[in-house]
Amino acid sequence: MKLIGSPNSPFARKVSILLIEKGLPYEWIADMPFAPDTRVPEFNPLGKVPALLTDSGRTLFDSRVIVEYLETLPPRDAFIPTDDAGRIEVKRWEALADGCIDAQAVIVFERRRTDPATISQSWIAWQSAKIDRSLAEMSRELGSARWCYGDRITLADIAVVSALGHLDLRLKEFPWRDRHPNLVAHFDRMHERPSVAETMPPGP
Template sequence: MATKNHKPAPSQKMKLIGSLTSPFVRKVRIVAAEKFIEYDFVVDIPWEADSHVPEFNPLGKVPVWVMEDGKSLFDSRVIVEYLENVSPVGHLLPKDARPRITVKRWEALADGICDAAALIVVEKKRALERQDPDWIRRQLGKVRAGLKAMSEDLGPQPWCTGEFFGLADIAVGCALGYLDFRFPDIDWRRDHPNLSELYDRLMQRPAFRDTAPVG
């Protein structure tokens, strides 16, 4: 699975560069798996001094997708759109503009929860006296408001947009899995039973089970 070889030779297999903990990387891995797209996974932690990520993404963030011609794509929302077009197998995004934008809205909400949660993780790595409790509270407020909005929008439906599984469910599942991983104290299952049922349904899929965050 993981190699240290970042540089793709011409016509080499596509590559995903990322960590095993990032919810954004997980989203890309799940989309690729659901669409049976082959690639090499290069584990690289962007926080480490010897990371090669900045050579592929000037923003120094993962995920990065390296195409066969060596050009790189980022961020995760761009990558998943690209993957959707690479393979017709297992459509995850509607073609029509209106339902498509609804899915992208779900993705923005789920990714936004991950952004806020990741900011808290970074803040909590600082020495206690350098942490800003107001900043942490502000980000936590976004996480809680985001969970509430997802739960209300999901309602009694089996999947985020109704009857069919797709990118919206993948993005929401990655956000919920990340909260379980980093914030076991946030009891989103108790507060939002419908999100809990959705996550259990998602975890029946091999693509989700195989990518649960580790670290």
């Protein structure tokens, strides 16, 4: 299996953490989708990372499909519950965390406009509100629990730590630590795991 990703991509990190947690061997192929010589479109017509090249030669994307595929490999169903209610809850967490990353990415790209005069502060504020609300929802749902869902680590915890890690990387000024101490505790606990510590984005 080969994982095509960029080291700072939170979506690729989510997949990497799951691969490591499951103990699945894989080859990491670093590729920046915005580099002029990128080969990402050969694996994903959408030109985004992560993409996974399976041992049978199939390319899979996006990260939500890849994690579903990985859960079909042994140890099967270890990170997404198999009961309907649990599965939907964990996928809801993933959608929340991924959506939080999407809003972060929009802000990052908006700020990178070559002509600063064209940067839309109202668009940034619109996206910031999504981040605020998604973090508040994560914090509310987590409460004082150790794990996002149930009594063990799931894909939900992995998705959340990837989203929070990307905030630390790209939007350092975002005051999530002051506002949500329970997310900080979860984040710190998750960093005790080698899978999370080893996949810290190098930045910048």
